[in-house]
Structure formats: structure tokens, C-alpha cells
Amino acid sequence: MIKIVELNEFLPPTEKKLIPPQLSGWWAKIIDSVVRKGYVICVCDADVIKEHLNFYIMKCSFGNFLISMPYIAYGSCFDVANKKYLSKLFSELEKFALENDCLAMSICTHPFASLPFDVYHDVFNYSFYYKNFCQISELDVHPLLKLTHKRRMAFRNEISKIEKDSDYFIDTNPDEDTFNKWVEVYNRRFQELGGIPLPKWFYLNYYKESQTNDKNDFWVLRNDSVVLGGIFCSTGENIVDYGTSAFRSDYRKLYPTTFLLNSYFEKLIKEGIRYFNWQSSPSKGGGVYNYKMRWGAKEYEHYYFSKNLVDISEIIAIPLSKIKSELAGCYVLPYTLWDEEVKK
Numbered sequence: 001m002i003k004i005v006e007l008n009e010f011l012p013p014t015e016k017k018l019i020p021p022q023l024s025g026w027w028a029k030i031i032d033s034v035v036r037k038g039y040v041i042c043v044c045d046a047d048v049i050k051e052h053l054n055f056y057i058m059k060c061s062f063g064n065f066l067i068s069m070p071y072i073a074y075g076s077c078f079d080v081a082n083k084k085y086l087s088k089l090f091s092e093l094e095k096f097a098l099e100n101d102c103l104a105m106s107i108c109t110h111p112f113a114s115l116p117f118d119v120y121h122d123v124f125n126y127s128f129y130y131k132n133f134c135q136i137s138e139l140d141v142h143p144l145l146k147l148t149h150k151r152r153m154a155f156r157n158e159i160s161k162i163e164k165d166s167d168y169f170i171d172t173n174p175d176e177d178t179f180n181k182w183v184e185v186y187n188r189r190f191q192e193l194g195g196i197p198l199p200k201w202f203y204l205n206y207y208k209e210s211q212t213n214d215k216n217d218f219w220v221l222r223n224d225s226v227v228l229g230g231i232f233c234s235t236g237e238n239i240v241d242y243g244t245s246a247f248r249s250d251y252r253k254l255y256p257t258t259f260l261l262n263s264y265f266e267k268l269i270k271e272g273i274r275y276f277n278w279q280s281s282p283s284k285g286g287g288v289y290n291y292k293m294r295w296g297a298k299e300y301e302h303y304y305f306s307k308n309l310v311d312i313s314e315i316i317a318i319p320l321s322k323i324k325s326e327l328a329g330c331y332v333l334p335y336t337l338w339d340e341e342v343k344k
Contacts, residue, residue, distance in 0.1 A: 007038030
């Protein structure tokens with residue numbers, strides 16, 4: 001049996017040993033709005049959920065799109081043992097997308113999915129795909145304990161920079177004024193990097209959820225007057241996702257990110273969390289990628305699959321600037337399709 005329920009009414013199956021945080025119903029409190037509605041499609045056998053995928057119907061000014069968990073990627077952690085259910089799941093998902101007048105649909109697989117890449121075309125018959133990477137650390141012990149003595153001492157030296165200044169502290173329960181200061185840091189940092197920041201409403205809802213839900217953490221490093229930066233993380237079953245971090249560039253010499261992450265890892269070890277998903281980086285071999293690798297993070301692959309549900313020309317006719325603006329942080333279709341259209 002296949003059923004589709006609203007995300008805010010869904011509780012993930014508890015028998016799984018590893019459940020990514022994106023499969024939790026509380027994300028609806030963060031993302032749902034009048035133009036975004038979250039759902040879960042489930043395959044059940046004798047009332048036992050065998051496989052499920054979280055997704056959103058995104059209502060844009062130029063049409064509707066089905067996106068698996070916008071802004072935070074992923075949507076499911078497909079198990080090869082459930083291969084026989086997936087063709088039916090995707091068939092029903094496409095039917096739901098068409099009923100909601102969607103122009104296209106896309107999903108993102110979790111790096112811990114056991115379903116081989118070659119199987120996805122059989123079960124989904126997608127039009128396009130994009131292979132991405134992320135980095136994950138296994139937390140059987142604190143990451144620093146796995147490093148060579150030389151590297152561990154280098155980290156210890158970075159951590160000591162702030163330890164020597166008693167004015168700085170980690171605020172694990174920031175007030176809204178501190179959150180707003182962090183947003184300023186976040187936007188400034190993205191301007192420096194030339195990236196597109198996610199909208200403030202997303203982080204404001206994330207922040208509010210962190211005040212009431214122990215599955216979300218917002219930690220800030222600051223003194224009485226200056227917010228150096230902070231991180232958002234979300235917890236599933238045995239895995240934590242490094243949602244977003246942003247720190248002031250002019251305080252880089254104090255290594256605030258390293259100081260805060262060291263304490264956060266100590267918390268996760270005490271809680272018995274097994275994996276820490278660092279997410280992807282702007283590029284392989286870049287500074288962010290190398291920083292995660294210094295912590296001992298290993299590289300994994302995950303995939304975006306998309307299918308146009310109307311003639312591709314109807315979607316390409318939408319200005320790419322509108323796609324990027326209203327569907328920021330969402331994989332829709334390859335942007336190169338617009339480049340090809342321009343070249344014609």
C-alpha cells in the first residue's frame with residue numbers, strides 16, 4: 001500500500017537504526033508556508049513502513065515544482081532491500097506531482113543510501129541527474145583522537161587562541177537579538193564568497209525550532225558585544241547534519257569555527273551519535289573541503305535526479321534569474337539547459 005500524508009503529521013519509522021534528520025516531521029514547522037507544503041510518500045507492507053520519501057510542492061510565480069526537501073537536500077535514505085517497492089513509489093509520486101500541476105520534479109538521495117546508482121533510472125526514469133559529494137565523520141571517538149599527533153597538536157593550538165581570552169563563550173541558547181546578529185554575519189560572509197544566501201525566514205524558523213526541539217542546535221560564539229559566528233545542526237537517529245555555519249572573517253586568526261566545533265563534537269560523543277554529516281562544499285580541494293578533511297572527514301557521493309513533466313521548452317522559457325530567486329537552494333533542472341537555449 002502507498003499513502004501520502006502531510007509532513008507535519010508524520011513520524012518516521014523507529015525500527016531503522018539510522019534516520020537522517022530530513023525525514024523528521026518537525027521540518028514542516030521550519031519550511032511550510034502558503035507557497036510550500038511538505039508531504040511524505042510511504043510504501044507500507046502490513047502497516048509497516050518499508051520505504052518513504054519526504055518532498056515539497058513549491059508554488060512559484062511561474063508554476064509549481066516538486067522538490068525533495070528544499071534548502072536542506074536529501075529526502076530519503078533508500079535501502080537496496082526495498083528496491084521492489086520503489087518503482088511503484090515513484091509512479092505514485094509522479095501522479096501526485098501531475099495532480100498538483102508541477103512542471104518538474106526532483107529528488108535527492110542520501111549519501112548513506114544503499115541503492116546503487118544504476119538502479120535509480122529503472123525505478124524513476126529520470127530526465128537528468130547531478131552527482132554531488134559530501135563529507136562525513138564517524139564519531140566512534142572524538143575526531144581529534146583519530147589524527148596524527150602533529151595534526152592534533154595543530155588543532156589544539158587553534159583551539160587555545162580563544163581559550164586564552166575569557167571574554168568569549170559559547171552560547172548554546174542564544175536570544176533572538178543574538179540570532180539577528182548572526183544573520184548579519186551569515187549574509188556578510190556570503191557576500192564575500194559571492195554566493196546566494198538562503199532567506200532569513202528559513203533560519204528564523206530554524207532558530208525558533210531550536211528553542212523548543214532538542215533535535216536542533218543553534219550555537220553561537222560571542223562575547224558581550226560581538227557575535228563571532230555560529231552553527232546550526234539537526235539530529236536524526238544516530239546522525240547529525242552540519243546545517244549551516246558562518247563566522248566573521250576579521251576574527252579568522254582566532255579560529256572560532258574550530259573552537260566551537262571541538263565543543264560540539266564533545267557533546268555528540270556524550271550523546272552517542274555515530275555520524276556527523278559535514279554536507280558538501282563549494283568545490284573539491286578548496287579551503288572549506290580541506291578544512292573538513294583535516295578533521296578526518298571522508299568523502300561520499302549522493303545524487304540529484306530530476307524529470308520534466310511538461311515539454312522542456314516550457315520550463316526553459318522561464319528566466320533563470322527567477323528560478324534561482326524563487327527556488328534558491330533547490331535542484332530543479334541543470335542550469336546548463338538555459339545556457340544551451342541562449343546559444344541557439
